[in-house]
Amino acid sequence: MTQKVADVRANLNENIVNAAKIIGRSKARRAVFEEMYRGKKKLKRVDELMQSTGLGRVHVLNEGKKLAGNGIGAQVKVDGRTAYEKDEFFVHHNDNLVGEEKSSSEGATGRERAAPGAPPCSEK
Numbered sequence: 001m002t003q004k005v006a007d008v009r010a011n012l013n014e015n016i017v018n019a020a021k022i023i024g025r026s027k028a029r030r031a032v033f034e035e036m037y038r039g040k041k042k043l044k045r046v047d048e049l050m051q052s053t054g055l056g057r058v059h060v061l062n063e064g065k066k067l068a069g070n071g072i073g074a075q076v077k078v079d080g081r082t083a084y085e086k087d088e089f090f091v092h093h094n095d096n097l098v099g100e101e102k103s104s105s106e107g108a109t110g111r112e113r114a115a116p117g118a119p120p121c122s123e124k
Contacts, residue, residue, distance in 0.1 A: 012093075015089065015093075016093055016096050016097050018070075019070070019072050019090065019097050020097055022066070022067070022070045022072060023067075023072075023097075026063070028053070028055055028059055028063050029063045029066060029067065031053040031054075031055065032049055032053060032055070032060055032063040032064055032067065032084075033067060033072065033073075035048075035049050035052045035053055036049070036064075036067070036073055036084050036086060037086055037090060037091065037094050038052075042085055042086050043076065043078060043083045043084070043085050043086075044083060044084050045078065045081055045082070045083045046060050046061060046064070046081065046082045046083065046084075047081070049064070049084070061082065064082075064084050067084070068084060071087065072087060072090060073085060073086060073087055073090070074087065
């Protein structure tokens, strides 16, 4: 069994920003994330996510795998069926994550600019 070795308490803001980037502007990934973390159930089966999001099985599996692969949940088998398990960090910081993602997408224009440097020197 593998164990997480990341120190989530030391990098709280970084983890929230990273998760917001992973979820990104994908409506499908956001829907799967929100349904994974809605309610008190720790595990959500793919069938449940399909019904609540309206996405197909393969689409839910693809988006769930992206989330699980980046540590925003875990993919597990329950009675031979695929399910997704909540990560405790995101259970407690879900509101911060949703706010961070919305604020970053509102300010995004599609283009990133380099940070302004020192103005060029002019010689006289």
